Amino acid sequence: MATATTTPGIPELIAEGQTTEEGFLRRIFVRDQMAEWSKHPLIMAKADGVFYWDVQGKRYLDGISGIYVASVGHNNRRVIEAIKNQLDVLAFSPPMHGTNPLAVQLANLLAELAPGDLSTVKFQCGGAEVVEAAIKLARQYHRLTGSPGRYKVVSRYQSWHGSTLGALSASGLKSRKTVNEPMAPGFVHVFPPTCYRCPFGKSYPDCGITCATIVGDVIDMEDPDTVAAVIVEPIGHTGGVIDPPDEYLPLLREVCNRHGILLIFDEIITGIGRTGQMFAAETFDVTPDVLLVAKGISGGYAPLSAMICRESIADAFWGPIEENPGFVEGHTFEGNPISCAAGLAVLREILERDLLANARAQGERLRRRLDELAAKYPVIGDVRGRGLFHAVEFVRDRATRERFPAAEALGLRVGRRALDHGLLCRFDPHWIALGPPLIVNAEQVDEMTAILDRSLGEVLGS
Numbered sequence: 001m002a003t004a005t006t007t008p009g010i011p012e013l014i015a016e017g018q019t020t021e022e023g024f025l026r027r028i029f030v031r032d033q034m035a036e037w038s039k040h041p042l043i044m045a046k047a048d049g050v051f052y053w054d055v056q057g058k059r060y061l062d063g064i065s066g067i068y069v070a071s072v073g074h075n076n077r078r079v080i081e082a083i084k085n086q087l088d089v090l091a092f093s094p095p096m097h098g099t100n101p102l103a104v105q106l107a108n109l110l111a112e113l114a115p116g117d118l119s120t121v122k123f124q125c126g127g128a129e130v131v132e133a134a135i136k137l138a139r140q141y142h143r144l145t146g147s148p149g150r151y152k153v154v155s156r157y158q159s160w161h162g163s164t165l166g167a168l169s170a171s172g173l174k175s176r177k178t179v180n181e182p183m184a185p186g187f188v189h190v191f192p193p194t195c196y197r198c199p200f201g202k203s204y205p206d207c208g209i210t211c212a213t214i215v216g217d218v219i220d221m222e223d224p225d226t227v228a229a230v231i232v233e234p235i236g237h238t239g240g241v242i243d244p245p246d247e248y249l250p251l252l253r254e255v256c257n258r259h260g261i262l263l264i265f266d267e268i269i270t271g272i273g274r275t276g277q278m279f280a281a282e283t284f285d286v287t288p289d290v291l292l293v294a295k296g297i298s299g300g301y302a303p304l305s306a307m308i309c310r311e312s313i314a315d316a317f318w319g320p321i322e323e324n325p326g327f328v329e330g331h332t333f334e335g336n337p338i339s340c341a342a343g344l345a346v347l348r349e350i351l352e353r354d355l356l357a358n359a360r361a362q363g364e365r366l367r368r369r370l371d372e373l374a375a376k377y378p379v380i381g382d383v384r385g386r387g388l389f390h391a392v393e394f395v396r397d398r399a400t401r402e403r404f405p406a407a408e409a410l411g412l413r414v415g416r417r418a419l420d421h422g423l424l425c426r427f428d429p430h431w432i433a434l435g436p437p438l439i440v441n442a443e444q445v446d447e448m449t450a451i452l453d454r455s456l457g458e459v460l461g462s
C-alpha cells in the first residue's frame with residue numbers, strides 16, 4: 001500500500017482515470033449516484049467568502065451556501081478564531097452529566113432571538129437529529145400532560161426532514177423513501193401548498209386555501225386525540241422552493257390550536273436569516289410550538305442543530321424525579337462546546353454586520369434578476385421564494401404549465417452547464433434553486449444570474 005508521502009495528489013489520480021471501476025473513488029459513498037458522479041467528480045479543496053475551489057483549482061461561485069449552510073460565508077475569520085480559542089479551553093464535555101458554558105450562552109441567545117416564548121433549547125449535531133428530537137418531544141409532552149394516546153405526526157408529501165428513520169418517515173419524497181421501506185408507523189401525509197401546481201386543481205386566491213383547511217379535515221378523520229404534531233418546512237425546498245400563500249401557515253396554526261396539536265417548523269433551511277428575517281416564522285408572522293434550526297446556525301464550521309420549544313412545553317418536562325423523567329432524548333455530541341462556539345460566533349456575525357438586512361436587499365435583487373430571466377425565457381414558468389432562497393421552475397408550455405419530458409430534464413442540463421461555468425446551484429429535472437451566503441453582494445448576485453442566463457441560452461440553443 002502506498003504511504004501518504006508517495007500517494008499522488010487527487011488531481012493526478014483523476015487525470016489518470018482513477019475515478020471509476022477499481023479507482024480510488026470507489027472507496028467512498030457519496031450522496032449522489034456514485035457511478036454517474038465518478039465520471040465528473042466534484043471534490044472541493046478550499047473555500048473563501050462566496051467561492052469554492054475544487055482540487056483541480058477551478059473556481060465556483062457558491063450559489064447555494066454549500067447546501068444552505070455557509071450563512072456567513074467561507075473562511076470567516078471570526079468563527080474560525082472562536083473555534084480555535086475554544087479548542088484550547090474545552091473541546092468536549094459529557095452531556096450525560098451536564099452541559100458547558102458555551103451551550104448555555106447559545107441557548108440563551110437563541111431564546112432571545114426566537115419569536116414569542118420559544119425559549120428552551122435542545123442542541124444536536126444535524127438536521128435529522130433535531131427532527132427526531134421534536135417528534136419525541138411532542139409525543140412525550142402529550143404523555144406528560146395527560147394525552148398518552150397522541151402519537152401521530154402529520155407532515156407533507158414532497159417534504160424533506162432528513163435521513164434517519166423517523167425524519168425519513170415524516171418526509172414525503174418517494175425517491176428517497178421507497179428503497180428504505182417500510183417506514184415507521186404513525187406518520188400521515190398531506191399535500192403541500194404547491195400553488196403553481198395546485199393538488200386540488202384550484203387557483204389562488206379563489207381556492208379557499210384548501211391545502212391548509214384539508215389538514216384540519218385529515219386530523220378530524222384520523223381522530224385529533226391520536227395526533228401529536230404537525231411538522232412543515234415554512235418554505236418547502238424539495239419540490240422546488242414551495243413558498244406558501246400568506247394564509248397557509250396562519251391557518252395551520254389555527255388548526256393546531258383548535259386540536260391541541262403541536263406545530264413544528266422545520267427551519268433547517270429557512271432559519272438563520274435565509275428569508276431575510278432570523279426565522280421564517282417571523283417572515284410569515286406565525287409562531288410555532290417548536291422551531292428547528294441546523295445548517296446555517298454554525299455556518300458549516302462544526303456540526304450543530306437546535307430544537308427551540310415554547311416555555312409552556314418545556315415546563316411539562318420540569319418536575320420531581322419520581323413523576324417526571326425529563327426529556328428522554330440525547331446524543332453523545334449534543335451541545336458540543338466547539339459547535340456552540342461556532343454557533344455563537346455565527347449569530348454575532350449576523351447580528352453585528354446586520355446580514356439580515358443584506359439578505360433582504362440581495363434577496364430582492366436576486367428576485368429581480370430571476371424575474372428578468374423569466375421575461376427573457378418562456379421556459380421559465382414560475383419564479384418563487386423569499387429572501388436569499390429562490391427557485392425557477394421550467395415548463396415546456398407556459399400556458400398549460402406542461403413539464404419537459406423526463407428525458408429532456410432541462411433543470412439538470414442547465415444546472416450542469418452552470419457548474420461548467422463555475423456556478424454551484426441546486427438543480428432538479430424541473431427546477432433550479434439559489435441560496436447564496438448572507439454575505440453575498442450585488443455584483444456576485446449579478447454574476448450568478450448571468451451564469452444562469454448564459455447556461456440556459458446555451459442549453460436551449462444546443
Ligand SMILES: Cc1ncc(COP(=O)(O)O)c(C=O)c1O
Pocket residue numbers: 126127128129131160161162163233237266267268269294295
Ligand atoms: C428542511 C430540511 N430538514 C431536515 C434536513 C436534514 O438535515 P441533515 O442533513 O443535517 O440531517 C434537511 C437537509 O437537507 C432539510 O433540508
